[in-house]
Amino acid sequence: MRIENSFIPVRGVGETTERRLWENGITHWDEFDGSVVGSTLADRIETFIDDGRTHLERGDISVFADALPAASRWRCYENVSDETCFLDIETTGLDASCDDVTTVSLHRGSETKTFVKGRDLTANRLERELAESALLVTFNGQRFDVPFLETCFDVDVDVPHVDLMYPCKKIGLDGGLKAIERELGIDRDRPDLSGRDAVRLWREYERGDEGSLETLVEYNRADTRNMEPLLEIVADRLHESVFEAATAGD
Structure with a gap:
């Protein structure tokens, strides 16, 4: 549609x-x-x-x-499907006033990029990436990801935004992103990992475990990549x- x-x-x-x-x-x-x-x-x-x-x-x-x-x-x-940016963040907690964004992944077209705190995750980088996008897609990003980024990086995220949680609810798909993925048969390599694990992995990386950062990045990237087939399924069902x-x- x-x-x-x-x-x-x-x-x-x-x-x-x-x-x-x-x-x-x-x-x-x-x-x-x-x-x-x-x-x-x-x-x-x-x-x-x-x-x-x-x-x-x-x-x-x-x-x-x-x-x-x-x-x-x-x-x-x-x-604007070709210019749509699927975005997900990982943080050290739930309070943007005192917690940090650790990784941000963006999937657009066939490319997925991940920016890491202390390396290349900056306000300028985020603004440039968002400026290249016609549409932003998140899952619960209206209440979490976007306000977190705006608070922590003092950026204004004004890209037109689809929060997938709402159209999912419209067709009876409730729960978190990974629960909905399981219901629809959308696979990921590490279905056992959760947001709590993402905090743990970052703490392990801060103590010197590079492997934990690799796992965290892949977890974050899977969230963004999986939102693309999810949106297509939801859009098809709603269109029908x-x-x-x-x-x-x-």
């Missing part, structure tokens, strides 16, 4: 109205003709479409991400239940 199939970013258009548009054959901006809805809302939708095309031509999806509910921002992904269910009779 692409942004051009969406009408709920328009003020006054909720899921019920959007579904009514789809059921009447208006499944794409190109098909909107002012019917089905009243004239005031039709004018608003036409303005949204005109402005939306300009934003998409510029490669800017922020206006759509800001207007979409958190559980619906997955709709932005197909438009949200969009295809409404257009089945077309």
Whole structure:
């Protein structure tokens, strides 16, 4: 599903109205003709479409991400999949005011990068990487990863953001990232490791164990890589239940 199939970013258009548009054959901006809805809302939708095309031509999806509910921002992904950055961090604890970020992994395209505290993990590096991304994808990053980075590195993470936890809940996938991976059959090399192990591994590295850092980095990288197939599965299921269910009779 692409942004051009969406009408709920328009003020006054909720899921019920959007579904009514789809059921009447208006499944794409190109098909909107002012019917089905009243004239005031039709004018608003036409303005949204005109402005939306300009934003998409510029490669800017922020206006759509800001207007979409958190559980619906997955709709932005197909438009910018090649420029999507999957991000995960590891920390020494849960309090950004006193704990540290130890590693940050970013997966974009076919490349995964990991930055390590005391080596190459800096505010400038993070800002450069995020500036190259059209969409940021995390799991529980809205409440944890992003605020942690903003506090610890004094950066403003303003990239349009999909927190996978919310669309997962929309299709009944509850629990943490690794529990959902197991349910969907997404494999990782060390399924036994947890966030608590990540803290332990960092402490062992600080005491001189380079092998513990290697394990920590691989654990962190697996989180980012696995979010890509997870998002694709979730987007496919939501596309089927949200969009295809409404257009089945077309």
